[in-house]
Structure formats: structure tokens, C-alpha cells
Amino acid sequence: MLSLKAVFAGYGGGNVLQSVDLECAEQTITCIVGPNGAGKSTVLRVISGLLRPSAGEITMDGQAIGDQAPDEILRRGITQVPQSHALFPAMSVHENVLMGGYLIRKNRRLLRDRLELVRERVPLVAERAHDHAGNLSGGQRRMVEIARCLMLDPKVILLDEPSLGLDPRSLAGVADLIHSLNQEGTTVLLVEQNVRLGLGLATHGVVMEGGKVRLTGTAAAIKDDPEIAALYLGGTRASPIPQNTPSTGPETTSV
Template structure:
């Protein structure tokens, strides 16, 4: 569904991404992990059109989108949920969710249909519809942020640090919603600092370091890689100490 090939991008003349290759198959959950400054969030920004790559190719279902505007990319079915502060605190939950349907606002019947779908999938939108978004807890805000992007019935959802600032109970609710959306056919690409959570939720894992992809594979294979366990999980992996098996993730010679 989504493909990045040799993508280079950055800010102020510097390149944060240095030749990123990445693929997301339909109806998968792919989690990008890595240290601060690895370029994880920058990957999401180039996909959503908020940052233009200086070279490389980004395509969605075989169509090049790297040169498209954020508006055009939204219309292609790609939506993004930022790290935090994505809601308008003085507006109601319902108003915030309806903002997600801005592109279809002239089609009142479709807008109503999408809102009904969101109300069914994310019950808090119904139960707290009239409350100001600023009065919600962190987990509730995250649920509403995801609900808002569902108004465009996206094919691909980009999630930037969905666990940020959430307590364990809220994390469980958000993870459950992500799984439900994926099971309903939505492809998910997420960035996570919480490696155990992110790879536990995902079907596929990607490890980035220094603006490059260093390791890819199934989420379980990436999580069980000895180097990943040592660097990010604070202990031994479930894999043998000799390294990943022949069916495991692919690593560049530079390592992780």
C-alpha cells in the first residue's frame, strides 16, 4: 500500500532522513521505533505532505504522492494523529470530531453517515459529545483525536507517539481502538518510544537510527532480536543469544 524508496528530507538545509526505504502492506500495523533524533516523526511528516522530501519516492497504491500537498494527501485517504495538543480545547468533543470532516462538509448526508460510524466505533464521542475537549483526560483526548481522523474513512492512519503521557488504563483503551480499526481494514503506521507496547501492538516492526532504517521484519522477530532486547527492552530476548534466525528481521551491516 505505502512505499518509501531512498527518501531524503530535513529542515534548514540539513537531512534528517538519509535514504529511507520502508513499506507498509495493506491491513497491517507497522511500528517504527528507535532513539530520539532517529527521524521517526519526520517519516510521518513526509508521508502526510507536511515536509517535502529533497529526493526519493513516496507512493500510495502505486501512485506517487511525495510531491502532493497535505490537502491532496488527505483526499488520498491518509490521515495523521499528531503527538499531542491536536484538539481545540474550547470546542466540544462533537465539534472537534466534525472538524475532521471538513473536506466532505458540503455533502451533509455523507457527513452524517461518517459521524454515525464514528459514534459507533468510539463511544466516548457520544457520551462526552457536549463536553469541552479541554476537560478530557489524556487517554480520552487521544481517543477523540483518532475519532476525528476517522471522519475521512482513511485507508492509512499515521499515529505519532499514541502512548505519550497516558496511564496504563488509557493505553489499553487506545491500543484496543487501534486493533479494532486495523481489524476493520485500516492500515496503521505508528511511531512509538514505548518499544514493548508498540511492537506488541504491531504486525511489523521497523528500527531507525541516524535517519536510516536499520532493521525490519515481523514485530515479533524485531522485538525478539537480541540487540533490540538489549538496547530497548532492558533484558534478554526470547530469541537464542546467537542472533536472529534465518526467518527473522533484516539488518544492515552497520547493526542497530
């Protein structure tokens, strides 16, 4: 469904991403992990059209999207939930969610139907409809951010650090929502610093370092990899992940 091949991208003339290869198939959850500065969030930005790649190819269902503007990427069925501060705090929950349907605003019936579906998928949207978004807890705000993306009935949802700043209870609710959406057919690509959470939720995993994909495979296999466990799950790292570390899956993440 979604593919990156030899993608370079960055800021101010320098490339953060160094020939990134990544593949995500339909109805899967892929989690990208890695140290700060590895290029994880930059991957999401080039997919969503917020950053144009300097080289390489990005395709969705076999069609090139690397040169498309963000609104066209949205029309192709890819939405993104940023790390934080994505809601308008002085607007109600209802108004914030409706903003997600901006591209379909002229089709009032479709907008109404989509809103009703979102209210069913995320009950909080109905329960707190008239409350200002700024009065919600961190977990509730994250739920509304995801709900807003659902107004376009996306094929792919990009999530940047969905666990950021959430307490355990809120975290469980967000994880349940992500799992539920995936079970209903939505493909998810997420970046997560909480490695246990991210790989525990995902079907496939990607380890990035220095702007490159170093390791790919099933999420369970990557979580159980001794070097990954030592680096991210409580141990220490003795040496860099080798460039040609054998993968637990195919060369790129076939998800």
C-alpha cells in the same frame, strides 16, 4: 499500499532522513522504533505532506504522493494523529470530531453518515459529545483525536507516539481501538517510544537510527532480537547496529 524508496528529507537544508526505504501493505500495523533523533516522526511528516522530501519517492497504491499538499494526501486516504495538543480545548467533542470532516463538509448526508459511524466506533464521541475537549483526560483526548481522523474513512492512519502521557488504563483503551480499526481494514503506521507496547501491538517493526532504517521484520522477531532487547527492553548497548544487519524479513518492511 504505502511505499518510501530512498527518501531524503529534513529541515533548514539538512537531511534528517538518509535514504529511507519502507513499505506498508494493506491491513497491517507497522511500528517504527529507535532513539530520539532517529527520524521516526519525520517519516510521518513526509508521508502526510507536512514536509516535502528533498529526494526519493513516496507512493500510495502505486501513485506518487511525495509532491502533494497535505489536503491532497488526506483525499488519498492518509490521516495523521500528532503527538499531542491536537484538539481545540474550548470546542466540544462533537465540534472537534466534525472538524475531521472538513473536506467533505459540502456533502451533508455523507458528513452525517460518517459521524454516525465514528460514534459507533468510538462511543466516547457520543457519550461526551457536548463536553469541552479541554475537560477530557489524556486518554479520552487521544480517543477523540483518532475519532476525528476517522471522519475521512482513511485507508492509512499515521500515529505519532499514541502512548505519550497516558496512564495504563487509558493506554489499554487506545491500544484496543487501534487493534479494532486494523481488524476492520485500516492500515496503521505508528511511531512509538514504548517499544514493548508498539511492537506488541504491531504486525511488523522497523528500527531506525541516524535517519536510516537499520532493521526490518515481523514485530515479534524484532522484539526478540537480542540486540534490540538489550537496547530498548532493559539492557545496555555495546555497539551501534551495523548498517547491513541481516533482517528477520525482507530488505524493506513488507507489511
